[in-house]
Amino acid sequence: MFGGDLYNLLGVQREASNSEIRAAYHQAARRFHPDANSNPGAAEEFKLIADAYAVLSDADRRAAYDASLENSAAPLLTVRATFSRSPLPVLTEPQVLYALIGIEPAIADDLPTPPVNLCLVVDRSTSMQGQRLDQVKAAAMAVIDSLRDVDSFSVIAFSDKAEVVVPAQRGTAEKTLAKARVSTISAGGGTEILQGVLCGLTELHRNLSSSAINHLLLLTDGRTYGDEEDCLLLASLAASDGIVVSALGIGDEWNDRFVDELAGRTGGTVGYISSLDNVAAFIGEHVHRLGNVYAERVTIQAMLDARTQLATVFKVQPEAGPVPDNQPLRLGTLFKRKPAAILFKFVLPPLPAGDHCIARLVITSDVVSVGRRGERVTLDLALPAVINTPPPAPPPALVEALSRLSQYQMQERAWQQAAQGDLEGAVTRLRTLGTRLMAGGQPELARLTLNEAARLERTSLLSEEAKKQIKYGTRALISGPAPRRQPQ
Amino acid sequence: MIVCSVCRHREVEGELFCSECGARLSIDGTDQAGGTAASPPPDPVTSDLLKRLAPGQLALVVGDNAQPIILEGRSEYLLGRDFSSPAAHEIDLNTYGGRESGVSRTHAALRQERHRVVLVDLGSTNGTRLNGSLLKTNLPTVVESGDEIRLGRLRMRINFVP
Numbered sequence: 211m212f213g214g215d216l217y218n219l220l221g222v223q224r225e226a227s228n229s230e231i232r233a234a235y236h237q238a239a240r241r242f243h244p245d246a247n248s249n250p251g252a253a254e255e256f257k258l259i260a261d262a263y264a265v266l267s268d269a270d271r272r273a274a275y276d277a278s279l280e281n282s283a284a285p286l287l288t289v290r291a292t293f294s295r296s297p298l299p300v301l302t303e304p305q306v307l308y309a310l311i312g313i314e315p316a317i318a319d320d321l322p323t324p325p326v327n328l329c330l331v332v333d334r335s336t337s338m339q340g341q342r343l344d345q346v347k348a349a350a351m352a353v354i355d356s357l358r359d360v361d362s363f364s365v366i367a368f369s370d371k372a373e374v375v376v377p378a379q380r381g382t383a384e385k386t387l388a389k390a391r392v393s394t395i396s397a398g399g400g401t402e403i404l405q406g407v408l409c410g411l412t413e414l415h416r417n418l419s420s421s422a423i424n425h426l427l428l429l430t431d432g433r434t435y436g437d438e439e440d441c442l443l444l445a446s447l448a449a450s451d452g453i454v455v456s457a458l459g460i461g462d463e464w465n466d467r468f469v470d471e472l473a474g475r476t477g478g479t480v481g482y483i484s485s486l487d488n489v490a491a492f493i494g495e496h497v498h499r500l501g502n503v504y505a506e507r508v509t510i511q512a513m514l515d516a517r518t519q520l521a522t523v524f525k526v527q528p529e530a531g532p533v534p535d536n537q538p539l540r541l542g543t544l545f546k547r548k549p550a551a552i553l554f555k556f557v558l559p560p561l562p563a564g565d566h567c568i569a570r571l572v573i574t575s576d577v578v579s580v581g582r583r584g585e586r587v588t589l590d591l592a593l594p595a596v597i598n599t600p601p602p603a604p605p606p607a608l609v610e611a612l613s614r615l616s617q618y619q620m621q622e623r624a625w626q627q628a629a630q631g632d633l634e635g636a637v638t639r640l641r642t643l644g645t646r647l648m649a650g651g652q653p654e655l656a657r658l659t660l661n662e663a664a665r666l667e668r669t670s671l672l673s674e675e676a677k678k679q680i681k682y683g684t685r686a687l688i689s690g691p692a693p694r695r696q697p698q
Numbered sequence: 699m700i701v702c703s704v705c706r707h708r709e710v711e712g713e714l715f716c717s718e719c720g721a722r723l724s725i726d727g728t729d730q731a732g733g734t735a736a737s738p739p740p741d742p743v744t745s746d747l748l749k750r751l752a753p754g755q756l757a758l759v760v761g762d763n764a765q766p767i768i769l770e771g772r773s774e775y776l777l778g779r780d781f782s783s784p785a786a787h788e789i790d791l792n793t794y795g796g797r798e799s800g801v802s803r804t805h806a807a808l809r810q811e812r813h814r815v816v817l818v819d820l821g822s823t824n825g826t827r828l829n830g831s832l833l834k835t836n837l838p839t840v841v842e843s844g845d846e847i848r849l850g851r852l853r854m855r856i857n858f859v860p
Binding site: 303 | 712720
């Protein structure tokens, strides 16, 4: 059954007259008719629009629908779009349009914490020996101490194969035994992430619930070989079951590109820790934040108008990260009192003057904090194009986000160039990035980047450590607070 | 198309940052030849100046001086200072504080080629910059109308009818 608002679907107000509804239906139907729009999702949307019109165009059915609305609650998500250009200029060539989509909890009150169904998947390969594993074990025990009756918890340890250290158990039962089991984890063997994730998902499935936060936290310090594709497939399956996979990479050896993709497919986040002192604190913080969840399984289905292209999607808030372009886009978790912000880059065809529909975004989520599933909001992106007005200045928040995103993308391209053997290009790019970071009030990250440029030039070798520090450093800037500007 | 004023990289209209060097793209960097229907009109001073320029003439607006230097009739102009007996193609920048701003005696040359204007640094001590980026010595670089040229610390803007 369709969970959204039929008026919202047609893009009209509740008070709309019959002729307004008919006009809105014709417009919406034209946009998504299968003959005119072959983009994914368009046909489904067309059908929903036709069904909505069938109800709203019939006086009796509309009255019955209105009555049912009286009894249902207000929308739980507030969404809005800010554009890099509004209005658009009339152009005879293609143009780029950025849209920053803000998604906010509509309820700001204190809400109960929904049940947490959590599995820690711990890499116990030989390289974890000593302080790394000790820190992880201490963190796992602290998590066990913080469990409530309604929560569910499990621990998996993996090397070449995986074992269930703490089987999925409800909350407060047998905490002492669970901690004793965690303390027996010892290091040895290789790193096969597939084994660990597979075992972890099995444990999560025992208490899987669409009214809970289902979360897998992977802690690893190594590279997995040969099973990456299977891992990614598993992540996609986990996502469709409503499970978010997040990861913490420890040290310099782990494969950041792969882990980013793994977590990204589920809407999860990736953290990087270079200093061992922070491992326990990071895990504690990560789990603590699950207590502040407002909604889970936030997704956006982007249905493009016929001539719109979607170039990239990047999550800006609450935690920055690339969003893999598989539809629906998975954004993971929305926290209480913390808006999420997602940046879309569209490429538009040459535009004549007039109003232009760009895309329809359908945002769905399970608002677990109030126990409502399948919340759905539709946001239509449409702008007028006008002749001969100088484009207005883009909104500062969007410029700031893009400025930092462009720095993140510069380091990505530098590593790419280095990997392709263009060392000179990589060195130049890192130097330019260093200068930008310095001007942007980030002296430490700037120095790190400039040093890495110098090292690359001198030795032709990249340091994995510096690379990860720069990557996750520039990424953290995207969602971080505004920098202190140095006086010019 | 927009052209990055720092590194001359080309970006699609509407882009806000250069993907090559990360610089903020200015709206007035719009390439006129790109078929842009809605580019902002040039500021009144520049458009007035352009109206008075004949094809083939180059106008150099040095610093904040209202009166531009008009260059015409030659295919090459030398930019420098302290020329012993300045010929028509030798532009003495001492009148504009050339020495104090680090302009070399023979600093740079502007050449008018068939369909374009190029700028060459002639081995100056303090370098020549085009829209902020340093030119390599003796390497001719294409200049567009409206570009900023910097000889040492002396800034000037060049305008001509394309």
